[in-house]
Amino acid sequence: MNVTRTSPRALAAFAAMACACATVAGCSSSSGPAKPGSASSGPVTIQYWGWVPDMDKAIAIWNQQNPNIHVDYSQIVSNQATTKIQAAVQAGNAPCLAQVSDDSMLSYVADGLLQDVTGRAAQYQQNYLGWAWNQMQADGHTYGMPQDTGPTVFYYRADLFKKYGIAVPTTWAEYAADAQEIKQKDPSAVLGTLSPDDPGMFQALAWQNGATWWSTQGNTWVSDITGSQTQQVASYWQGLINSGDIKIVDRWAPTFYQDMQKSTVLSYIGAAWNASLIAQNVASESGDWRVAQMPVYNTSAPATANSGGSAVAVLKGCSNVAAALKFANWLDTSQASMNILASPSGGGLYPASTTALDYPVVNQNVAFYGGQNIYGEFKQSANEVSHNWNWGPVQTQVYTALGNELSSVALNKSTLTASLSSVQQTAVSALRSKGISVTTK
Amino acid sequence: MSALTRRTTGPERAPRRTAVKRQRGVVALFVGPFLALFLLVFAAPIVYSAIQSLYAERASGPLGLGGITSRFVGFANFSTVLHSGDYWHGMARVFLFGIVQVPFMLCAALALALALDSIAARGVAAFRTVFFLPYAIPGVVAALLWSYLYLPQISPYTKLLGVIGLHPDLLGPGLVLWSIANITTWTYTGYNMLIILSSLKTIPQELFEAARIDGASEWQIAWRIKVPAVRRALVLAGVLSIIGTLQLFTEPTVLQGISFGVSSTYTPTMYAFTAAFSNSDSGVASAGSIVVALLAGVLSVVYYRFTMRKADA
Known part of the structure; x- marks a missing residue:
């Protein structure tokens, strides 16, 4: 061992430095025209940071068609975005627009990184899915425009379902029965998985059941992570864990797809953006996979959830909000942009715009899924996402705590139901330590 | 005699003083860059970190959505x-x-x-x-x-x-x-x-x-x-x-x-x-x-x- 091991502090300093360099370089081109008041006269430059693949191609089309609003795009890495944006806003040289994941929006607002654009954004609201627009808001104020969503669906091996004589489960009761049956017929195989390193997925299961972990009462946050809807989900999955009918496995471990390749994991519940990941990682099973709606608790009022999804948010200090929003709306709704961003071989995102859901690019038959138009399933799920869900301002802490708890559950040191109160405690004390008033339901 | 010695030692002393001065200048020239870098990249981060450890970020505004301010919180x-x-x-x-x-x-x-x-x-x-x-x-x-x-x-x-x-x-x-x-x-x-x-x-x-x-x-x-x-x-x-x-x-x-x-x-x-x-x-x-x-x-x-x-x- 030695003393040269990179410490977190050194990393932070390096990140800040790298960031400063990037923004300085980016700024020089926009410092001239981007002054308040000069927006109407002459061309303006809008800086935009994001991480969607092929984004530069979409921006090139915009820049060609809109000589008066030039967009200057920089690609960033999604899991470094927050640190980078924080540093840039504090230094006063942040871009006008940045990609922000839905679940971080409230944290960004609380940290003072976003700009309230309620008035100017209102005219675009009708272009988007209602629940997706809700993700852009905090306490009734709007801070950006939705770009993509991750409606959750059920991916499954049609060939193996046939082999084991199992029907696609439409309810969670059927899912549990299928899981048990598969285990009986082949002890080496399981119907599905639960992943400690994907706390967002467990959260989505609660979201589907109509839970919301956060609401507000006057000036106070109300945390309801231990609410009855979430409890129901927790005890359901704890039952499946106890019986051994599902498998606990890390979603982002390099071995995740090996179980699929060995045909020992028969299905996966996840967001739309998993479609291309599965296709790429188990290419040998082309034609065997299909997509269906995820199981529900109540067939008379089917609901789904969202996992992942992001916004084009307006950062503090943006002086050309009108032009920035005009561009953002084009980017998130126009066919020219979506042909690139939503292409399975390009950006691969699933649009949050209602009109975009009908574009041919997101209504094609996919060979890997046996020629099925999987987008029809995504669209149905996107339209049935539960509207109850609200984000809180300490989402990263919630994910970290939930991830640690799920690991304990995987080791049989804790149960899902017991975990919830621990996660809630962490979330509540995180809010209190920031001096924010919070109570539990 | 004393006047003579004073006269002879006088001009001798003066250059020595400027030599010492010049020497100090040279020392500063050589030590300066080290000292500046030492303070900038070694001492400053430690001091900054120590100061930072005495501050906490507090939310402001309704529901804590009004941005953050740094406040001294002691230990x-x-x-x-x-x-x-x-x-x-x-x-x-x-x-x-x-x-x-x-x-x-x-x-x-x-x-x-x-x-x-x-x-x-x-x-x-x-x-x-x-x-x-x-x-x-x-x-x-x-x-x-x-x-x-x-x-x-x-x-x-x-x-x-x-x-x-x-x-x-x-x-x-x-x-x-x-x-x-x-x-x-x-x-x-x-x-x-x-x-x-x-x-x-x-x-x-x-x-x-x-x-x-x-x-x-x-x-x-x-x-x-x-x-x-x-x-x-x-x-x-x-x-x-x-x-x-x-x-x-x-x-x-x-x-x-x-x-x-x-x-x-x-x-x-x-x-x-x-x-x-x-x-x-x-x-x-x-x-x-x-x-x-x-x-x-x-x-x-x-x-x-x-x-x-x-x-x-």
């Missing part, structure tokens, strides 16, 4: 760290790690150094390079490399162990600490061996000749002459290892991705990292880091005093 961040179960669990973990791994690694390094230094050794240069090679591999790469060797689905080791009926869960909560210890031992044994080896090379050859004439065996020479002579090098390697252990970060962070047994606060530095980058609480992160630094300093001094007193006695 509240230190209190948070010192009262955190996660932090002390992490600390206990690295202590257990250090007590087992550091002596093991130093013994291995000493054995390798003695072997390479023995007169019978052949191909010394080649072996020295091979042993040192793991240190040249970046820590993250080494950890990734080993993580593939630990994953039960793809590891050749688990297959080999399976043949003889052993099925250890190298990434399970019981063993993962030792899987991490294995990575650090693999990486740093060669480095420590080099420290010891360079110390062995400074022992005068006459001592060995004298010992041989007196009938000492090679074993006796190793134990009675070589080991005592490299004690200072061992102490240095020990101090570096203690500091490194307290800073344990890269390996557990990489293994966190594949092991349920590694949490986000597995070691004290990971605790600080999580505080800084997932909780955006730079105050607690600074306080946590400062406690690690202080403990590393205290432990190093205690260890140094203890071992050197024994050496002198």
Whole structure:
């Protein structure tokens, strides 16, 4: 061992430095025209940071068609975005627009990184899915425009379902029965998985059941992570864990797809953006996979959830909000942009715009899924996402705590139901330590 | 006479004074860049971190959505760290790690150094390079490399162990600490061996000749002459290892991705990292880091005093 091991502090300093360099370089081109008041006269430059693949191609089309609003795009890495944006806003040289994941929006607002654009954004609201627009808001104020969503669906091996004589489960009761049956017929195989390193997925299961972990009462946050809807989900999955009918496995471990390749994991519940990941990682099973709606608790009022999804948010200090929003709306709704961003071989995102859901690019038959138009399933799920869900301002802490708890559950040191109160405690004390008033339901 | 001497010494003194002045200027010119860099890149970050540890970010406005302000909170961040179960669990973990791994690694390094230094050794240069090679591999790469060797689905080791009926869960909560210890031992044994080896090379050859004439065996020479002579090098390697252990970060962070047994606060530095980058609480992160630094300093001094007193006695 030695003393040269990179410490977190050194990393932070390096990140800040790298960031400063990037923004300085980016700024020089926009410092001239981007002054308040000069927006109407002459061309303006809008800086935009994001991480969607092929984004530069979409921006090139915009820049060609809109000589008066030039967009200057920089690609960033999604899991470094927050640190980078924080540093840039504090230094006063942040871009006008940045990609922000839905679940971080409230944290960004609380940290003072976003700009309230309620008035100017209102005219675009009708272009988007209602629940997706809700993700852009905090306490009734709007801070950006939705770009993509991750409606959750059920991916499954049609060939193996046939082999084991199992029907696609439409309810969670059927899912549990299928899981048990598969285990009986082949002890080496399981119907599905639960992943400690994907706390967002467990959260989505609660979201589907109509839970919301956060609401507000006057000036106070109300945390309801231990609410009855979430409890129901927790005890359901704890039952499946106890019986051994599902498998606990890390979603982002390099071995995740090996179980699929060995045909020992028969299905996966996840967001739309998993479609291309599965296709790429188990290419040998082309034609065997299909997509269906995820199981529900109540067939008379089917609901789904969202996992992942992001916004084009307006950062503090943006002086050309009108032009920035005009561009953002084009980017998130126009066919020219979506042909690139939503292409399975390009950006691969699933649009949050209602009109975009009908574009041919997101209504094609996919060979890997046996020629099925999987987008029809995504669209149905996107339209049935539960509207109850609200984000809180300490989402990263919630994910970290939930991830640690799920690991304990995987080791049989804790149960899902017991975990919830621990996660809630962490979330509540995180809010209190920031001096924010919070109570539990 | 006195006037004469005054006249002669007068002009003599003046140039000396300007020479001293000029000399001072030259000294400043040479020391200045060092001092500026020292203050800028060494002292300033420490001072900044210490100041930061006394501040906390507080939300403002309705529902805390009005942005954040920094407020002086005294030692509240230190209190948070010192009262955190996660932090002390992490600390206990690295202590257990250090007590087992550091002596093991130093013994291995000493054995390798003695072997390479023995007169019978052949191909010394080649072996020295091979042993040192793991240190040249970046820590993250080494950890990734080993993580593939630990994953039960793809590891050749688990297959080999399976043949003889052993099925250890190298990434399970019981063993993962030792899987991490294995990575650090693999990486740093060669480095420590080099420290010891360079110390062995400074022992005068006459001592060995004298010992041989007196009938000492090679074993006796190793134990009675070589080991005592490299004690200072061992102490240095020990101090570096203690500091490194307290800073344990890269390996557990990489293994966190594949092991349920590694949490986000597995070691004290990971605790600080999580505080800084997932909780955006730079105050607690600074306080946590400062406690690690202080403990590393205290432990190093205690260890140094203890071992050197024994050496002198």
